[in-house]
Every structure is written in structure tokens, then in C-alpha cells.
Amino acid sequence: MKKLLKVALTTFFAISLLFSGQNNDLKKKAIKIIRESIVADTHEDTPTTIYRGKSITIRRSEGQIDFPRMLEGGLNAPVFAIWIPNKLDEKNPEVYALKVMAATLKEIYKNEKVSEIAYSSDDIKRIVESGKIAITFSLENSSVFHSPEYVDIFYKLGIRMASLTHMSTNYLSDSSTDKEKWGGISPLGEEIIRRMNKVGMIIDVSHLSDKAVEDILEISSAPIIASHSCARALAEHPRNLTDKLIKAIAEKGGLVDVNFASFYLDGTLRDKYKKISKKYKKMKEELDKKYQNGGKEYEExxxxxxxxxxxxYYSIKPDLSIVVKHIKYIKNLVGIDHVGIGSDFEGIGNSAPRGLEDITKLPDLVVEMLKAGFSESDIKKILGLNFLRLYKEVEKKKTINL
Ligand SMILES: [Zn+2]
Known part of the structure; x- marks a missing residue:
């Protein structure tokens, strides 16, 4: 019996060692791939974090992105989104946008030894090759584009990608999470799209209604991006893209970059959350009743x-393999050249999947990609080469050099 136990234990340890060895090898391989790659996460709400007074120069205990963690995780080509809340659409949104940009520039200048602003696809390549982080600016909600000339102004200020709106329908476009007003995009929205093509600004369709995306696909002369959207076939949510739209975006040479928010990745999560909230609300009500006068015991x-x-809440979250599930789904639907990552970090609270809590976990995500059978060249495309290719194509289509 003792002998049997010894054999069983030895076998167990041998297998464990084998597995941890395999995982170590995969991690090493993942880190090597990242170090050799342009890693372009195409949507991060870092500027809002900075504008709200948080420095990204030092490592924070909260959030998902700062310079130390970008360097650790290997993120070298982030797209920083200047998000304009829809509630400011009619209240000088440009003033707000400028303030957020100014705060972000200040923070980047403080870190000029490790980062630089990228104004073109060539810039991204050059900056990354010099060992620095290449930061591209985008707009999330373009209510600052009161007329096509405003596109030129914001291009001059450094904006290289923009989406027409965010959670609400505005004067440029219908939103996927609000009522329909235009049946797609508005006449001014159409003018803006044409101007973006002319100056070489990347058109982002994340957050737009299905019809708005269809309109843009018809109007735009350049390929487009959904910078932070998942596949609706895997998770029912109006923010996610239907197979039809993913196919149409890919046919035009575009790109769908998968969002890391668990609510968009797992369509069942919202109901599960609601159930838990309801249960705890009831439990709290019972405590309130029992301890009507409050007190220390109540507080405890x-x-x-x-x-x-x-x-x-944490226990029902999906793990990071769900991100790879969406990537794989899109790859199988339209091919490896049309999928990437757009974490939405700093804009999704703590809702990223288990194991993908911040940008330092990027190597673990790549390990999942390797486990799912993606080749090294596939992964390099997902991480950034696809974005770079799209960016170059948009630049090629421009007819005005600002
Ligand atoms: Zn967003």
C-alpha cells in the first residue's frame, strides 16, 4: 500500500512538473513574441484617468494602465482615447476635449524617456523600434466635429482615429445603446466621414448602431475599425458586432478589435450579476430591519x-480564455488579418476577465492564444500588425496632406 502511494505521489509530482514546465515554456515563448511585436491595443481610456487627477507615471494599485505596467506587460503602441461624455455634446465639448488632451500631453512629456506621441503608422514603427512606447490619440464621440473643418483642426492637434458617438445618439450618428434618430448616420455625419477619409483619419465604428456601421461601410473610401467590440454571435449585446457586420468590415479591409469587458464577452453575465445583486439587497434589508439602531455589530x-x-461577483466572471474565444471566432469567420485587441482598459472598471486584471497580464493572454493553436505570426498580426496595415491603408487613401 505504502509503495503504491509512493508511486502515485511520484507520478503526480512528475505530471505537475511536466505541466508547470510546459506552462513556463509557453510563458517564455509568449514574452518573446511580445518583445518582438508591435503591440497596439486600440482603445484605452487612460486620458480620462489622467484628467481625473491620477498620474500614470507611477505604478498605481488601481486601474489597469500606467507606464510601469505598460513596460512590464510589453504594450508599446497604445491608442489613448479622448472620451467626450455625450452629456457634453451641446456644451462646448471641444473645451473638454482640449483639457483632457492637455492633461495627457503633460503626463506623456513627463515620461519622454519612455514614450512619444505617434502621428503616423511610420511613427509607430520608428518609436517602437527605438524602444519607446508609441502613443496614438483617438476620439471617442466626435461631437467636437461641428463641421468638416473641425476634423482638420483635430487632425492637426494629433487625433488620428475617431468614432462618431458613444453611448447616446448625437447629431452625427445613432448609438447602439440609444434610440434611433437618423436611421444610421446623419447628413453631417456623412460629411464628417468623407472628410476623415480625405485627411487620413481612421474611422472607428465601436458604439455605433448597426445601421450606422452599414452607412459608414457604404460611404467610406478607406477600411474602417471597430476599436473595442466583440462578436454578437458569442455574446448578445447591442455593442457587439453581428456576423454580417464583421464580414462587411473585413471585406473592406477593416479590423475588429476585441474588448476585454466581461459584460461584452459573456452575454449571460448581466443576468447573473442582477440575481446576485437582488439576493444581497434582500440580505441587507433584513440586516437593516434587525439592527434598526445601527451600531458596531451592524457595521461589521x-x-x-x-x-x-x-x-x-468575482466567482462568476469568465476567465481570460473567453477573449481568445472571441478572437478565434472572428478569425474563423473572416480570417486572421481582420482581428486584434482593444482592451477598453481604464474604461471598464474591474470587469476584465479573471487572469486579465491589468496590462501586465498580456503575456498570459498570449499564452492562451498559443494554447488555442495560434501561430507566432498569427499572434503578431493580432497584437499589432493588423492595426498597422489598416493604418497604412487609411493613410494611402488620403487626398489632403495636413
Ligand atoms: Zn467605449
Missing amino acids: KIKELKEMQKKE
Whole structure:
């Protein structure tokens, strides 16, 4: 019996060692691939974080992106989104946009030894090759584009990618998460799209209604990007893209970059969250009833309850392999040249999948890609080469050199 146990234990340790060895090898391979790649995460809300007074010069205990963590995870070509809340659409959104840009520039200048702003696809390549982080600016919600001339102004200021709106329908386009007003994009929205083509600004369709994306596909002379969107076939959500739209974007030479928010990756999550919230709301109500005068014991019980709720939320989150599931789905649908990553970090709270809590976990995501059978050249395309190719094609189509 003892002998049997010894054999069993030895076998167990041998297998464990084998597995951890394999994982170590995969991790080493993942890190090597990242170090050799242009890693272009095409949507990060870092400028909003900076504008709200948080420095990204030092490593923070919250959020997902700062310079130390970008360097650790190997992210070298992020697209920083200047997000304009829709509530400012009618209230001088350009003033807000400029303030966010100014705050972000200040932070980048503080880190000029490790980062530089990229104004073209060649810039990204040059900056990354020099060992620095190449930061591209985009706009999320273009309510600053009051007329086509504003596209020129913001291009001159450094904006190289823009989406017409965000969560609400505005004067340029219908949003996927609001009521329909234009049945797609507005007449001014159409003028803006044409101007973006002329000056070489990348058109981003994330957040737009299905019809708005269809309109843009018809109007745009250049390929387009969905900078942070998932596949609706895998997770039902109006923010995600239908197979029909993914195919149409790819046929035009465009790109769909997968969002890391669990709510977009897993269509069942919202209902599960609601159920848990309801359960804990009821439990809290019972405590309120029992301890009507409050007190220390009550406070302790509430604290306990909150901890339990947090743990339960965490336990139902998908793990990082779900991101690869979406990438693989899009690849199988339209080919490896039309898929990438757009984390939406700093804009999705703590809702990224388990194991992908911040940008330092990028190598683990690449390990998942390797496990799912993606080749080294596939992964380099997903990480950044596809974005670079799209960017170059948009630049080729421009007819005005600003
Ligand atoms: Zn967004």
C-alpha cells in the first residue's frame, strides 16, 4: 500500500512538473513574441484617468494602465482615447476635449524617456523600434466635429482615429445603446466621414448602431475599425458586432478589435450579476430591519456582506480564455488579418476577465492564444500588425496632406 502511494505521489509530482514546465515554456515563448511585436491595443481610456487627477507615471494599485505596467506587460503602441461624455455634446465639448488632451500631453512629456506621441503608422514603427512606447490619440464621440473643418483642426492637434458617438445618439450618428434618430448616420455625419477619409483619419465604428456601421461601410473610401467590440454571435449585446457586420468590415479591409469587458464577452453575465445583486439587497434589508439602531455589530455585518458579494461577483466572471474565444471566432469567420485587441482598459472598471486584471497580464493572454493553436505570426498580426496595415491603408487613401 505504502509503495503504491509512493508511486502515485511520484507520478503526480512528475505530471505537475511536466505541466508547470510546459506552462513556463509557453510563458517564455509568449514574452518573446511580445518583445518582438508591435503591440497596439486600440482603445484605452487612460486620458480620462489622467484628467481625473491620477498620474500614470507611477505604478498605481488601481486601474489597469500606467507606464510601469505598460513596460512590464510589453504594450508599446497604445491608442489613448479622448472620451467626450455625450452629456457634453451641446456644451462646448471641444473645451473638454482640449483639457483632457492637455492633461495627457503633460503626463506623456513627463515620461519622454519612455514614450512619444505617434502621428503616423511610420511613427509607430520608428518609436517602437527605438524602444519607446508609441502613443496614438483617438476620439471617442466626435461631437467636437461641428463641421468638416473641425476634423482638420483635430487632425492637426494629433487625433488620428475617431468614432462618431458613444453611448447616446448625437447629431452625427445613432448609438447602439440609444434610440434611433437618423436611421444610421446623419447628413453631417456623412460629411464628417468623407472628410476623415480625405485627411487620413481612421474611422472607428465601436458604439455605433448597426445601421450606422452599414452607412459608414457604404460611404467610406478607406477600411474602417471597430476599436473595442466583440462578436454578437458569442455574446448578445447591442455593442457587439453581428456576423454580417464583421464580414462587411473585413471585406473592406477593416479590423475588429476585441474588448476585454466581461459584460461584452459573456452575454449571460448581466443576468447573473442582477440575481446576485437582488439576493444581497434582500440580505441587507433584513440586516437593516434587525439592527434598526445601527451600531458596531451592524457595521461589521454590512462589511462582511459586501465582501461576500464581491467574492460572488468575482466567482462568476469568465476567465481570460473567453477573449481568445472571441478572437478565434472572428478569425474563423473572416480570417486572421481582420482581428486584434482593444482592451477598453481604464474604461471598464474591474470587469476584465479573471487572469486579465491589468496590462501586465498580456503575456498570459498570449499564452492562451498559443494554447488555442495560434501561430507566432498569427499572434503578431493580432497584437499589432493588423492595426498597422489598416493604418497604412487609411493613410494611402488620403487626398489632403495636413
Ligand atoms: Zn467605449
